[in-house]
Amino acid sequence: MEQYIFLRPPQALIDGVVAVRGGPGTDIRFDVRADDFRWWRLHGTNLDGHLRFRDETLTITNLHSAFCGGLLAGNLFFDWSGAGTNTDYRLNLAVTNVSLRDFLADAWSKTNRLEGRVTGRGEITSARTGDAKSIRGGGTISMEDGYLWGLPIFGLFSPIFNTISPGLGETRFTSGSAAFTLGNGEVQTQDFEMRSIAMRLQYRGSVSYDGTLDATMEAALLRDAPLIGRLLSFALTPVTKLMEYRVEGSLSDPKPEPRYIPKFMMNIFRPFSFLKSLLPKGNQDEKPEATPPQPQP
Numbered sequence: 001m002e003q004y005i006f007l008r009p010p011q012a013l014i015d016g017v018v019a020v021r022g023g024p025g026t027d028i029r030f031d032v033r034a035d036d037f038r039w040w041r042l043h044g045t046n047l048d049g050h051l052r053f054r055d056e057t058l059t060i061t062n063l064h065s066a067f068c069g070g071l072l073a074g075n076l077f078f079d080w081s082g083a084g085t086n087t088d089y090r091l092n093l094a095v096t097n098v099s100l101r102d103f104l105a106d107a108w109s110k111t112n113r114l115e116g117r118v119t120g121r122g123e124i125t126s127a128r129t130g131d132a133k134s135i136r137g138g139g140t141i142s143m144e145d146g147y148l149w150g151l152p153i154f155g156l157f158s159p160i161f162n163t164i165s166p167g168l169g170e171t172r173f174t175s176g177s178a179a180f181t182l183g184n185g186e187v188q189t190q191d192f193e194m195r196s197i198a199m200r201l202q203y204r205g206s207v208s209y210d211g212t213l214d215a216t217m218e219a220a221l222l223r224d225a226p227l228i229g230r231l232l233s234f235a236l237t238p239v240t241k242l243m244e245y246r247v248e249g250s251l252s253d254p255k256p257e258p259r260y261i262p263k264f265m266m267n268i269f270r271p272f273s274f275l276k277s278l279l280p281k282g283n284q285d286e287k288p289e290a291t292p293p294q295p296q297p
Contacts, residue, residue, distance in 0.1 A: 003039060010034035016053075028053045037065070041106050044072065056081035068106065070098035070117070086130045092123040100146070112150025116143045116173075124182065132209045133185040141180070146173040146194060153247060153254050154201070157217070160243075161199070164221075171196045178203075185209050203247075211251040216259070219243035 011033045019025035030051040037047045044065035052059045060076040074093035082088060100116040122139030148154045149170060158169030178192035185208055192203040198221070205215025221243075249255035 005038040006034050007036040007038065008034070010037075024055045026053065026055055041108075042067075043106055067095065068098045068102040070119075071096040072098070086128045088126070088128050090124055090126060092121070094121040095119060100143070112155070114148060114150045116146030116148070116176075118143050135185075135209075136183050138179070138181040141178050143176040143194070144174070146176055148173065148194065152252060153203075153213070153215075153217075156254055156256055157201075157219070157245075161219070165198075168198055171198045173201075205247070207251060213247055213249055213251060213254055215247045217245045217247050217256070 013031040014028065016028035017025060018028060030053070031048075032051060033048040035045060035047075037044045044067045047063070047065040049063035050061045052061075056079065058076075058078045060074075063072075063074045063076070065072045072093065072095050074091060076089065076091040078087050078089045080087040096119050098118045100114055100118050103118075104114055118141065120139060120141030122137065122141075124135055124137040127135040127137075149158050161169035161171075173194040173196045176192075176194035178189050180187050180189045180192075186206045187209075188206040190204050194201045200220040202218045202220070203215050205213070207213050207215070244259045245256040246259055247254050247256050
């Protein structure tokens with residue numbers, strides 16, 4: 001229990017039977033309410049739920065908590081009756097209007113700027129502790145008012161967008177959504193999309209549980225502009241294809257590769273730096289080395 005920290009003693013109503021000589025027969029029910037609860041780096045307040053400890057299983061139902069400026073609800077089931085030390089488990093969790101910034105501040109002590117309000121639901125239909133590849137499940141997630149350029153998979157494209165139009169690579173996303181599946185040691189999605197008036201960003205692909213990426217990113221400019229967004233998006237279809245990338249590497253160090261144009265042609269998006277690189281070094285603007293002051297006689 002040392003992993004589960006109650007900053008103030010919880011209130012609990014307990015009833016049931018305990019098998020004092022071991023074996024089957026234990027069946028205890030807990031109705032728990034806690035003002036302040038911590039597990040790992042996560043923090044919840046005003047938590048309540050129903051727990052049932054029966055033989056070698058634990059069932060948690062009607063779990064509710066205030067969480068990172070929003071709400072969390074869910075049900076969990078654990079079964080350690082099988083052979084070995086691993087535990088089988090299932091769960092479904094839902095979050096509503098959770099602050100991405102507050103969540104990351106709890107989960108990771110050092111992170112780049114990330115903001116947004118997240119609502120979503122996820123389910124693990126089968127899994128076993130000690131074997132990440134055994135996890136099976138899926139869910140959906142949506143976001144409002146998101147700033148995600150602090151994530152490497154978004155931030156690596158920020159300079160390119162800023163070259164097209166200054167400030168484009170700093171755009172806040174008004175909304176976003178994705179459906180995902182869990183299985184074979186990876187998270188997969190075919191419709192991860194972030195939307196703003198200036199652009200839509202779409203990701204399709206997978207990320208493994210160790211962070212390995214295999215995805216495609218496509219940017220559609222002005223797709224959601226009022227009144228004429230669809231027309232502008234159609235007119236800019238060739239540009240959209242230029243902005244389609246294969247992204248590999250890892251979440252912390254993604255490696256982009258343009259899908260439809262050679263890398264050397266990407267210099268058209270950086271014309272001034274490209275032209276400067278062609279100049280002989282003697283013709284480039286260089287600051288003269290500072291001359292150290294001479295000692296006075």
